[in-house]
Amino acid sequence: MRGMLSLLDNNRETSVDAFFVMFPAGELSGYTYNATGSLQMVWSLRNEMNFNNGAQWNQHGLTISTYDCDVNGYPLGAPIRIFTDVGAGTPQEPGNNLTLVHGIGGPSAANLNYSNPNAAGASIIRPVMGRIFKTNVAVAVNEVTKEKVIVGADMSMMFLSRQLDEIAKDISAPLFIGVIGANSGRLLASSPKMELLNEDKTRMLDARELQSPHICDFVGYLNETYGSQLGFITQMNRLADELNAMQIDGGSRFAERNVGGVDWIMNAAFMKLVFQIVFHLHPLSLLVFHLHCNLF
16 A cells, blocks of 8 residues: 555656555555545445344445545544445446446446456546546556456546646747547646536536637637537547547647637647556647737
């Protein structure tokens, strides 16, 4: 566990947690930093003693306990949160069995094939407690004991926003930068920052729901280029495929646009984001608007 904490601390720029899951029980162990930056340990225990028709042990779901920790990863007192979800023992209703959550057909959409010792995958991007995450997971096998586990980490989209802010501060011209998931069609980060979740923080807003003149213009650009009869995701995938085919590292496209009566230059580029702990590739589109008159 201490090694996992060191791994997490070395990747704090991109990750908010690091964990492993026992196979096939689906029991979770790991460390996480909450939204305020405090360290917590997450531990999953099987329950429980069941006395139906006599005394016997019987798994009845999974209980996940979360503890506040000191800087060395040692728990401070009793759990601050205990959560049990029995589920139905299926990928459709996995409860707290994370083997089922990340397996084929599971709700995370990572679709790990546990018969493949090199299997790796990534979840859908989703909000958790007001923050946006993408979970990266992989199968690992102990070479000595042959014990199989799932290792993983949650990547927060906040690190993308910080990187975009670093880019924007070094450019004197007015600038809007957005990172859009090519498969999800959702804005993952931007500079200047904008609200990406709905009012109760349980759902990511679709791009067309965002109150941004630049995103609205980008939606218009896609309609003009590929036809409004196509859905937004299909348009995004076509743009990403075309940009990626333009050169080995992904292409770049420029277009003159008028946003709110002001002339801008739109630069759309394709890139693959490499995650540092599990190393999984995610297709993204980078959308940049430069104020037109300041470029010449």
